[in-house]
Amino acid sequence: MEYINYYESPLGKLLLSADGIGLTGVWFEEQKYFAQGLKEPYEEKELPVFEDTKRWLTIYFSGKEPDFTVPFHFIGTDFQKAVWEILCSIPYGKTMTYGEIAKQIALQKGISHMSAQAVGGAVGHNKISILVPCHRVVGTNGNLTGYAGGMDKKVKLLTLEGVSNIM
Known part of the structure; x- marks a missing residue:
């Protein structure tokens, strides 16, 4: 249920x-x-x-980093779950690129390359907005890319966290 x-x-x-x-x-x-x-x-x-x-x-x-976590139940493919776990590791107030996540997934799988576009698909289908911080994922050179909740919300979330290099 x-x-x-x-x-x-x-x-x-x-x-x-x-x-x-x-x-x-x-x-x-x-x-x-x-x-x-x-x-x-x-x-x-x-x-x-x-x-x-x-x-x-x-x-x-309120503009503060919560000091506790909520239990998650990720429902998705193994690939999506691996990406969402990496999202959870992005520190408050920091960003990570799709390419950086792809490199981590490739290392986990023991392969030479992983598609940043495939990572983008998994990030975009994250079901637990904000707490699993997909808003902290940016494109190459820190460029802002899509956000399922809307780009205006992504900018506000990053600004709330004090991310200053928003492009």
């Missing part, structure tokens, strides 16, 4: 989803791939994981 709840962020309403294992989704309303993977039937309910997620988001939107 999946459960949903909502959070009113300064950037718009967020839909939260979770199952018995952990948080499965955080989406801005009307974002690309909104609620992708959320399976019916689901029930709107307050759960401890939602309380923790809301507390995390409140700290985050």
Whole structure:
């Protein structure tokens, strides 16, 4: 059974989803791939994981780095999960390029090369916005690239974190 709840962020309403294992989704309303993977039937309910997620988001939107994590349940391919794990390693206030992530995946797989475009596809299908910080991924030379929640939100999230080299 999946459960949903909502959070009113300064950037718009967020839909939260979770199952018995952990948080499965955080989406801005009307974002690309909104609620992708959320399976019916689901029930709107307050759960401890939602309380923790809301507390995390409140700290985050106050301009501070939360000092705790929320349990995630990544639902996707093995490749997507590997990319999402790397996203979780990007420090608050820092960015990483698609190419850098591709190099890490190639090393993990023991291969010489991984496509940055394939990484981009996995980043774009991240279901847990903000907490799994896909907004911290940038193009070559720090160029801003797409964000499922919208480029305006990506810029605001990076600015909130104090990222100054936004191009």
